[in-house]
Amino acid sequence: MGDMFSVSASGMEAQRLRMNIIASNLANADTTKTAQGGPYRRKDIVFAAQAEGGFGGFLKTSVDGYQNSVKVAGIIEDGKPFKYAYEPNHPDADDKGYVAYPNVNVAEEMVNMITASRSYEANVNALKATREMAVKALEIGG
Numbered sequence: 001m002g003d004m005f006s007v008s009a010s011g012m013e014a015q016r017l018r019m020n021i022i023a024s025n026l027a028n029a030d031t032t033k034t035a036q037g038g039p040y041r042r043k044d045i046v047f048a049a050q051a052e053g054g055f056g057g058f059l060k061t062s063v064d065g066y067q068n069s070v071k072v073a074g075i076i077e078d079g080k081p082f083k084y085a086y087e088p089n090h091p092d093a094d095d096k097g098y099v100a101y102p103n104v105n106v107a108e109e110m111v112n113m114i115t116a117s118r119s120y121e122a123n124v125n126a127l128k129a130t131r132e133m134a135v136k137a138l139e140i141g142g
Contacts, residue, residue, distance in 0.1 A: 005131075007068055008127040009123075010069035011119070011120075011123035011126075012127070015123065018045050018112075019113065021044065022113045025042050025109050026104070026109050026110075026113075029104040029106055030102070032100065039082050039092075039100045039101055041078060042078035042102060043077055045072060045074075046073040048072075048073035049071075050068070051068060083100070083101040084100055084101070085098065086099075087099045
Protein backbone atom coordinates (compact mmCIF):
# COMPACT_ATOMS: atom_id res chain seq x y z
CA MET A 1 0.00 0.00 0.00
CA GLY A 2 2.86 2.35 0.78
CA ASP A 3 4.08 2.09 -2.80
CA MET A 4 0.67 3.17 -4.08
CA PHE A 5 0.65 6.15 -1.76
CA SER A 6 4.12 7.20 -2.91
CA VAL A 7 3.20 6.86 -6.60
CA SER A 8 0.17 9.14 -6.17
CA ALA A 9 2.13 11.57 -4.00
CA SER A 10 4.94 11.84 -6.56
CA GLY A 11 2.39 12.47 -9.32
CA MET A 12 0.72 15.19 -7.25
CA GLU A 13 4.07 16.86 -6.54
CA ALA A 14 5.04 16.75 -10.22
CA GLN A 15 1.74 18.33 -11.31
CA ARG A 16 2.04 20.99 -8.61
CA LEU A 17 5.44 21.98 -9.98
CA ARG A 18 4.00 21.95 -13.51
CA MET A 19 1.24 24.34 -12.38
CA ASN A 20 3.91 26.67 -10.94
CA ILE A 21 5.76 26.73 -14.26
CA ILE A 22 2.52 27.40 -16.15
CA ALA A 23 1.65 30.22 -13.74
CA SER A 24 5.09 31.74 -14.32
CA ASN A 25 4.60 31.54 -18.09
CA LEU A 26 1.19 33.24 -17.86
CA ALA A 27 2.50 35.92 -15.50
CA ASN A 28 5.30 36.77 -17.94
CA ALA A 29 3.32 36.53 -21.18
CA ASP A 30 3.99 40.23 -21.89
CA THR A 31 7.44 40.62 -20.29
CA THR A 32 9.67 42.17 -22.93
CA LYS A 33 12.77 42.59 -20.76
CA THR A 34 14.18 40.19 -18.18
CA ALA A 35 17.29 40.30 -16.02
CA GLN A 36 19.11 38.46 -18.83
CA GLY A 37 18.25 41.32 -21.19
CA GLY A 38 15.76 39.83 -23.65
CA PRO A 39 12.10 38.93 -23.50
CA TYR A 40 10.87 36.16 -21.22
CA ARG A 41 11.32 32.71 -22.73
CA ARG A 42 8.58 30.14 -22.05
CA LYS A 43 9.56 27.35 -19.68
CA ASP A 44 8.43 23.75 -19.68
CA ILE A 45 8.90 20.88 -17.27
CA VAL A 46 10.34 17.47 -18.13
CA PHE A 47 9.16 14.40 -16.23
CA ALA A 48 10.97 11.09 -15.87
CA ALA A 49 10.13 7.75 -14.31
CA GLN A 50 11.83 7.07 -10.99
CA ALA A 51 12.46 3.72 -9.34
CA GLU A 52 12.26 3.16 -5.63
CA GLY A 53 15.52 3.40 -3.76
CA GLY A 54 17.67 0.59 -2.50
CA PHE A 55 18.09 -3.01 -3.56
CA GLY A 56 14.36 -3.77 -3.13
CA GLY A 57 13.44 -1.00 -5.53
CA PHE A 58 16.01 -2.18 -8.06
CA LEU A 59 14.75 -5.77 -7.81
CA LYS A 60 11.11 -4.72 -8.15
CA THR A 61 11.90 -2.57 -11.21
CA SER A 62 13.78 -5.47 -12.79
CA VAL A 63 10.93 -7.91 -12.17
CA ASP A 64 7.99 -5.62 -12.97
CA GLY A 65 9.70 -3.86 -15.87
CA TYR A 66 8.47 -0.37 -14.99
CA GLN A 67 9.31 2.52 -12.72
CA ASN A 68 7.05 3.33 -9.78
CA SER A 69 6.91 7.07 -9.51
CA VAL A 70 7.54 10.27 -11.39
CA LYS A 71 10.21 12.87 -10.79
CA VAL A 72 11.01 16.20 -12.35
CA ALA A 73 13.99 15.65 -14.62
CA GLY A 74 14.39 19.35 -15.34
CA ILE A 75 12.96 22.66 -16.40
CA ILE A 76 13.78 23.68 -19.95
CA GLU A 77 13.32 26.84 -21.98
CA ASP A 78 11.19 26.63 -25.11
CA GLY A 79 13.23 27.29 -28.25
CA LYS A 80 10.32 28.67 -30.28
CA PRO A 81 10.98 32.11 -31.78
CA PHE A 82 9.75 35.27 -30.11
CA LYS A 83 6.76 37.18 -31.45
CA TYR A 84 7.54 40.56 -32.96
CA ALA A 85 5.23 43.56 -33.11
CA TYR A 86 5.83 46.93 -34.73
CA GLU A 87 5.66 49.43 -31.87
CA PRO A 88 8.23 52.17 -32.50
CA ASN A 89 7.25 54.10 -29.34
CA HIS A 90 7.77 51.12 -27.00
CA PRO A 91 10.85 51.53 -24.75
CA ASP A 92 12.09 48.04 -25.72
CA ALA A 93 11.73 48.54 -29.49
CA ASP A 94 14.77 47.80 -31.61
CA ASP A 95 16.22 50.29 -34.14
CA LYS A 96 13.59 49.22 -36.70
CA GLY A 97 10.71 49.78 -34.25
CA TYR A 98 9.95 46.12 -33.51
CA VAL A 99 9.42 44.76 -30.00
CA ALA A 100 10.20 41.13 -29.20
CA TYR A 101 7.47 39.54 -27.08
CA PRO A 102 7.73 36.23 -25.21
CA ASN A 103 7.04 32.97 -27.01
CA VAL A 104 4.15 32.26 -24.61
CA ASN A 105 0.82 31.24 -26.15
CA VAL A 106 -1.81 32.03 -23.50
CA ALA A 107 -4.38 29.61 -24.95
CA GLU A 108 -1.83 26.78 -24.94
CA GLU A 109 -0.88 27.57 -21.35
CA MET A 110 -4.54 27.48 -20.29
CA VAL A 111 -4.94 24.04 -21.90
CA ASN A 112 -1.77 22.90 -20.09
CA MET A 113 -3.17 24.25 -16.83
CA ILE A 114 -6.42 22.32 -17.26
CA THR A 115 -4.45 19.15 -18.09
CA ALA A 116 -2.21 19.56 -15.05
CA SER A 117 -5.22 20.23 -12.84
CA ARG A 118 -7.00 17.10 -14.07
CA SER A 119 -3.85 15.01 -13.65
CA TYR A 120 -3.49 16.29 -10.09
CA GLU A 121 -7.14 15.45 -9.43
CA ALA A 122 -6.67 11.92 -10.83
CA ASN A 123 -3.76 11.39 -8.44
CA VAL A 124 -5.85 12.64 -5.52
CA ASN A 125 -8.61 10.20 -6.47
CA ALA A 126 -6.11 7.34 -6.70
CA LEU A 127 -4.77 8.29 -3.27
CA LYS A 128 -8.30 8.28 -1.82
CA ALA A 129 -9.06 4.89 -3.41
CA THR A 130 -5.85 3.43 -1.99
CA ARG A 131 -6.73 4.76 1.46
CA GLU A 132 -10.22 3.25 1.22
CA MET A 133 -8.74 -0.12 0.21
CA ALA A 134 -6.37 0.00 3.18
CA VAL A 135 -9.26 0.78 5.54
CA LYS A 136 -11.34 -2.09 4.09
CA ALA A 137 -8.39 -4.48 4.43
CA LEU A 138 -8.04 -3.52 8.09
CA GLU A 139 -11.77 -4.06 8.64
CA ILE A 140 -11.60 -7.52 7.05
CA GLY A 141 -8.50 -8.49 9.01
CA GLY A 142 -9.77 -7.06 12.29
